[in-house]
Amino acid sequence: MDAMEAIFTRRSIRRYAAEPVPEDVVKQLLEAAMYAPSAHNQQPWQFVVIQDRQTLDRMPDFHPYSTMLKSAPLAILVCGDSSCLKSPYFWPQDCAAATQNILLAARALGLGTVWMGVYPKEPLIDGMRTLFGMPEQIIPFSLIAVGYPAEEKPRPDRFDEQRIHYDRW
Incomplete structure (x- = not known):
């Protein structure tokens, strides 16, 4: 599947087959994430790959x-690492770009995904930190x-020319 096809046909998938995702496919998703652009090339991301059934089942207890x-x-938790930041401002955009790369790579590989926000909601951040023992x-x-x-x-048909402005508002 080419990039444009993956972009136009990516959808939030909330029902999954029981089939596991092979380790080499997971590695491809993470590699795609790490090829995302980042401000000042800081690459402030860290990833938690979650395959443990009990852990996956516990997350809805605090993430509604x-x-x-x-x-x-499988789930992938995308995290920012503040210890490597030269500038504190753009890590959310960097992590969003990494997240989007995972979504598009997954679509191209025949997988379904859904993006669930965590940051900046403190109860969700705290729940993840506690569950995974994060620093x-x-x-x-x-x-x-x-x-x-x-x-x-x-x-879907999402293109809307009304939202486009050329050279000025």
Whole structure:
């Protein structure tokens, strides 16, 4: 699948087949994440790959929008690492770019995903930090459910020329 096809057909998938995601595919997703652009090339990301069934099942206890994890074979927690920042301002954009790369790479590889926000909600950040025993400098940013889709969604029509302004508002 080419990049444009992946962009136009990527959808939030919340139902997954029981099939596990192979380790080499997980590595490809993480590699794609690490090729995201980052301000000053700081690459402030860290990733937690979550495959343990009990851990996946516990997350909806504190993250109210993560119930699909009960059927997902895998999740990836994208985190910012404040210890490597030369500038404190752009790490959320960097982590968002890494998250988007995971979503698009997953689509290109035949996987389904859904992006769940964590940052800047303190209860979600604290829940992730506690669950994974994270050090203070690690900031949970986004949680991505990953698996082979058990549902299909059509391509939406989202292009809206009314939102485009040339040279001035």
